[in-house]
Amino acid sequence: MTIRTQACAVSDTARGDTHPTIRQSGQREVFCGLTGIVWLHRKIQDAFFLVVGSRTCAHLIQSAAGVMIFAEPRFATAIMEEKDLAGLTDANAELDRIVTQLIERRPDIRLLFLVGSCPSEVIKLDLSRAALRLSQKFSPSVRILNYSGSGIETTFTQGEDACLASLVPVIPPMGASECSLLIVGSLADVVEDQFTRLFESLGIGPVEFLPPRKSTALPSVGPNTRFLLAQPFLADTARALEERGAQRLPAPFPLGVEGTTAWLAAAAQAWGVDPAVFEKVTQPYRARAQRALASYKRELAGRRIFLFPDSQLEIPLARFLSRELSMELIEVGTPYLHREHLAEELKMLPVGATLSEGQDVDLQLDRCRAARPDLVVCGLGLANPLEAEGITTKWSIELIFTPIQGYDQAADLAELFARPLVRRARLVA
């Protein structure tokens, strides 16, 4: 059976530590964890995110969101002012006032996250106590939780980790006789639905998702919960789930055909799915996805790529790009390298691929320019300046906002990398 052999091949060659890793500390050019609110508030449809922060925090979310299609989105910032800094009593009273005002204005809200920021952390405004205090006032109609998305503690996608970890303690317990598969990490609804259908055909279930689409429909968790991480940046959430007795199924991440197959296979194995059944169910999907990938492979094979650290998706992406599209990896940056959760991924990365953890953006730009890559994956602050130097780029943030996981998105994911190259080739003027 294909999958099993692949899995064996992987574990036979213990390549885990054969990647030189650059570690530098200097200016990091990354968003903070507040950014996660941009996609989380769309995902959990009855939740509201109230950042307790400064004008900078409000401006960051607004700039990262880019489009202001909603008059009143389900997020806002309580901007601290001079007097809030002076006395914490006042700050707490102010926070209570704002939350009350907000809940009156938005009766549709069932779950409110108080989101900490750098300023609230530095002045030690205790949002967990505030959440407790306010919960007493507003329960049962509104549940109030807190987490920190501050830039001094979290990088970009770690905001989602902090948010989901804050949900874990309120997830209801599951009876000892029940079991379930929990998919952890936000995925686009369309991707969730595809996976739900696949698990159903494989006879795996019941399957639940964290975050849920509605806060009133939380999954449950217990010692018979097995969970698969759908995203590579969920260290704290995974730990919190393990503390509740759940067990993580080690797997690579569901990017590309290979990643998706191995990810599904991890669940199939735990559920004792007959390998022949697994083969039969996944084969048509794999074939279709591979067909779709073929033309992009022609475009991308042999091209040299450099990834700046951004979302922690970089290593799984690099694995997909090198193994399924034959791209050559120059440097794979990640803001943070969680060796345990990425163990399966690291085994699959080509030997000798250079990793970098953390960042000194100026030095990294020097390396990037010297390497003259065909394609650079980087944040919005760097993309146009690099393009102006003649280096083709792909904005990393699109990889977070676009559905890229699963079989039917594998080609879409490849296309994201091919498009900038195709475009550059087309333009004559």
Added chain:
Amino acid sequence: MQLTVWTYEGPPHVGAMRVATGMDGLHYVLHAPQGDTYADLLFTMIERRDKRPPVTYTTFSARDLGGDTAELFKNAAKDAYDRFKPEAMIVGASCTGSLIQDDPGGLARSLGLPIPVITVDLPAYQRKENWGAAETFYQLVRALAGPSAPAPGKRRPERSTGVRPTCNLLGPTALGFRHRDDIIEITALLAKLGIDVNVTAPMTATPADIARLGEADFNVVLYPEVAAQAASWLQRSFGQPFTKTVPIGVSATRQFIEEVAVLAGIDPAAVLKASASRLPWYSRSVDSTYLTGKRVFIFGDASHAVAAARVASDELGFKVVGLGTYSREFARDIRAAAELYGVEPLITDDYLEVEAKVQELQPELVLGTQMERHIAKRFGIPCAVISAPVHVQDFPARYAPQMGFEGSNVIFDTWVHPLMMGLEEHLLAMFKDDFEFKDGAQPSHLGAGHAVPQKQPAPETTIENVISVPAAIWAADAENELKKIPFFVRGKARRNTERFANENGVATITIETLYDAKAHYAR
């Protein structure tokens, strides 16, 4: 604390970035956590700049807080100097940076760098972006031009005869609304008058240029939000007078020409005579009759809002029904202008308040910022942008100034274009019963981006309804009559009639009520 959904202005250090990014040879070292680097994308994405802003962020983390963040700052400043070799450096802290009280200025000075290092202390919990830009520019001017100021009491030497008068253009920054093109337009206009531009700053200037600001005869303040403070200091220190008129619109441009002529001691007659904008004629041509009394709501920074109100009222014949600004620092200017048009000034930086006002006033055109563009879109009201904050499409590829005579042409086109074209409006009314004319169709020139006017705004969830729920009931014949009214005014007719009915205690709206209301609200 202030509950905020969308903000008009960023924090004050973003204002400092706008100054630094507009300049050449200046570097900004900012004590800030990693997330604050988002501000780079404002410049690289929205303004499509091809270089990173000249800003080094220390990106301290929680781990550093226990240790030595001061050392981190010093290293960052040192590395930035070594790498970028700037002519001068500004140093400061973002909102979080200021809480840890590391004294960036003192730390940077202790490095003994061989360049001027200027501290910009921006109170992040009190002030906002425009204030930050103004303060930064002022500190730069004081520090760099200050040393060449004449001794107090000494007057600047008279310009010798035969030498062309010179001035500085003050205020343009990176990310400014049309600053790039206004500079070109005003420089050309001044050249026609025989006046040379000594320095344009902050945009395009180097620290060395700032140092020689004092050499000009006077200053032109293009954007008071950024340059007013620096200009008054230059007046006090160098005896340079400065202009008060912002040259937006034909009459303001003419007034500006007269003002600079006096300051430069030249005769403007020839230039005034030759000055040509198409706006006055386009506005007088018969097609424009339909513009008469169009109800317009204006919101933006104070200078642009006041200028827009003047153009709207005096040069296009619109009726200003609302006027406001988000910059409290300039509230006084808006209040004075609002009095002129007999409207209530709206001074707020709460986006929802502006939205409620637009909903209440139901203007036919909104002139505002990017925020008002969204508000207007939701209500299906035509809109044009007149002020920052702006978005990527407000940095057009073509030359599109707001100032001077060409600016007036641009304004005519961009404000009138979203409105119904005069003839087309009549034709629509004439043919509305034609079977081929589908009710709700939109004028051909309005792109797909313009929503067909909606009866109800469609925000994500309910906004508090500022208009009271109608108590009156529509009789069937009145409802039918209402349908005969062209769709683009129907919403207004319905609201007016209901308001009229409610105010007059009419329980059932009949055809008569409809026309009574029409007569009542006739202008």
